[in-house]
Amino acid sequence: MLELAILGLLQEASMHGYELRKELTAKLGAIRAAFSYGSLYPTLRRLQAAGWIAEAAETPATAEEVPALTSRRGRVVYTITAEGKERFAQLIAQTGPETYGDSGFGVHFAFFSRTDQATRLRILEGRRRTIEERREGLRDMLGRAAERLDAYTLELQRHGLEACEREVRWLEELIANERSGRAPTVPQEGTAGGRREDNSPPPPGESRKERP
Amino acid sequence: MLELAILGLLQEASMHGYELRKELTAKLGAIRAAFSYGSLYPTLRRLQAAGWIAEAAETPATAEEVPALTSRRGRVVYTITAEGKERFAQLIAQTGPETYGDSGFGVHFAFFSRTDQATRLRILEGRRRTIEERREGLRDMLGRAAERLDAYTLELQRHGLEACEREVRWLEELIANERSGRAPTVPQEGTAGGRREDNSPPPPGESRKERP
DNA sequence: ACCACGATGTATCGGACCGATACATCGCAC
DNA sequence: GTGCGATGTATCGGTCCGATACATCGTGGT
Numbered sequence: 001m002l003e004l005a006i007l008g009l010l011q012e013a014s015m016h017g018y019e020l021r022k023e024l025t026a027k028l029g030a031i032r033a034a035f036s037y038g039s040l041y042p043t044l045r046r047l048q049a050a051g052w053i054a055e056a057a058e059t060p061a062t063a064e065e066v067p068a069l070t071s072r073r074g075r076v077v078y079t080i081t082a083e084g085k086e087r088f089a090q091l092i093a094q095t096g097p098e099t100y101g102d103s104g105f106g107v108h109f110a111f112f113s114r115t116d117q118a119t120r121l122r123i124l125e126g127r128r129r130t131i132e133e134r135r136e137g138l139r140d141m142l143g144r145a146a147e148r149l150d151a152y153t154l155e156l157q158r159h160g161l162e163a164c165e166r167e168v169r170w171l172e173e174l175i176a177n178e179r180s181g182r183a184p185t186v187p188q189e190g191t192a193g194g195r196r197e198d199n200s201p202p203p204p205g206e207s208r209k210e211r212p
Numbered sequence: 213m214l215e216l217a218i219l220g221l222l223q224e225a226s227m228h229g230y231e232l233r234k235e236l237t238a239k240l241g242a243i244r245a246a247f248s249y250g251s252l253y254p255t256l257r258r259l260q261a262a263g264w265i266a267e268a269a270e271t272p273a274t275a276e277e278v279p280a281l282t283s284r285r286g287r288v289v290y291t292i293t294a295e296g297k298e299r300f301a302q303l304i305a306q307t308g309p310e311t312y313g314d315s316g317f318g319v320h321f322a323f324f325s326r327t328d329q330a331t332r333l334r335i336l337e338g339r340r341r342t343i344e345e346r347r348e349g350l351r352d353m354l355g356r357a358a359e360r361l362d363a364y365t366l367e368l369q370r371h372g373l374e375a376c377e378r379e380v381r382w383l384e385e386l387i388a389n390e391r392s393g394r395a396p397t398v399p400q401e402g403t404a405g406g407r408r409e410d411n412s413p414p415p416p417g418e419s420r421k422e423r424p
Numbered sequence: 425a426c427c428a429c430g431a432t433g434t435a436t437c438g439g440a441c442c443g444a445t446a447c448a449t450c451g452c453a454c
Numbered sequence: 455g456t457g458c459g460a461t462g463t464a465t466c467g468g469t470c471c472g473a474t475a476c477a478t479c480g481t482g483g484t
Contacts, residue, residue: 001469002469017433017434018432018433018434019432026353026357026361029346029349029350029369029372030350030369030371030373030375031372033313033471036470036471036472036473037434037435037471039469039470039471040470041436042436042470043469043470074433074434074477074478075432075433076433076434097443101245106368109368110365110368111364113363113365138241138242141238141241149238150324150325151325152322152323152324152325153239153325155386156242156318156321156322159242159379159382161242162378163375163378166374166375166378167371170371213440213441214440228462228463229462229464230461230462230463231461231462245442247441247442248441248442249442249443249463249464249465250443250464251441251442253463253464254440254464254465255441286449286462286463287461287462287463288462288463
C-alpha cells in the first residue's frame, strides 16, 4: 500500500521523506491516520534498491520559485524512475481483496485520476460488495443475535451499520457517475507538466469543478 | 488491544481460540475487520505465560446443554484467572492516545458495560476530540488546499468529512446520555457470578442478568 | 545578544497485527 | 463411502505503527 502511494506521489513531483509524509497525510487523511516514518523510510530504501525510485540532486531544477533558501542539507530528494512508473501502472491496475479493505481502497481511490475507467469501476464495485457483506453481517447481528450483546455493543453495531449503508449509497453514486462517463467532478492533470507517455488513458468525461 | 479484548471476552465465558475469534468478530465487526489467528494464538500464549489466562479441562462443567457431543479433541479452552481479571480492570480503566484511535476506541467501547462511568465519559470525550481534529484537518484541506487536489481525492475528503461530522454528532449524543445517568439502554452484569474483589467500581445503573 | 521553541528533517528498533498457509477432524449430503 | 465445508490449532514472513533519538533552521521573547 505504502509502496503504491509513494510511487503515485513521486509521479506528481519529486520529494524528500518529510514532504512525502505530509502529502500522504493530506491525500489519505480521510481514510487512514498516516503512514509513520517507521514504515516510510524503510520502504523508500526498498524502492530505491529495487530501482523504482532514485535520489536526486538538491534544488538544481525548477529554479525561480523559492530561490535557494535553506539550500542543501541532509535532505534526500527522491525521484521516480521509468521502471517505477511501470511498477506504479502495474500496481494501480491490479485489483484483489486487499484493494477493497479500508486502507487499500483509500489509497487506490486517491489515485483514481491516474487509473483507467474500467479499473475504477472494478474497484468501486468490489468495495461496494465488501461493504455490503459487512452490512449484512451487522444486520444479522442486530436481528438474530441481539439479545446476546450488551447495550453498548449493540449501539456500536447500529452506528457501524449506518456507516455501511451510507458508504454503499456513496459508492452507488460514484458508480453511476462512472458509468455515465463523467467523473465525480473532474480528474485533473497532476503537477508534472510534460510527460504523456504514462499509460493511464485520459478519462472520457472531463467536465467542470464542483463548488457551484 | 487484542489482549484487552481477549481478557474481556473470557470474563464473559471460557472459550477456545476459534470461538474467541468468532466472538471477537461479532463484537468488533462494526469497527474493525477481525483479529487474525496470526495474532490471536501468539497472544493467547503470551497471556497464558503471564498468568492472566489458563487452560481449562474440556466440557466438564455446564453439563445439560449439549451433552458431550464432539467431546474432547485438540480443543484448548481458556479461562481467565483472578490476576487476569485484575489486569483487565487495569487495562480498561487506563486511557491514552491509543484509546482514541479507530481500533482502540472500538475495543474499549465494546466493553463499556464493564467500564465505570467516569472512564466512559473520558473515552467518549477523548474520541470526540480526536475526530474533531481530523474533521478540522479535512475542512482546512477542502478550503485552502482544494485546488492542489484532484477531483477524486476531493470527493474522498468530502466523504470523510461527512463521516467525521456524523461521528461527532453520535458521540455528543452518547456523552449527553452518559452525563444524564442512563446508558444508551443499560449496562448489564457479565456471566461471572462470584468474585467482587476486582476494583472496577460498580457502575450506578447496575441492573440484572442478560437473558430476560 | 542570547536562547528556547516549534517546524523541518532523517533514521532505527521493538512490537502488534495481518494474510497465507499447513494440517487434522467432524458431520453431513450425495 | 466419500468428498466437502465447518471447526479447530498453529506458524511464518512481512507490513506497519509508536516511541525515540538526533540535528538544523527560523522566529520571537527577554
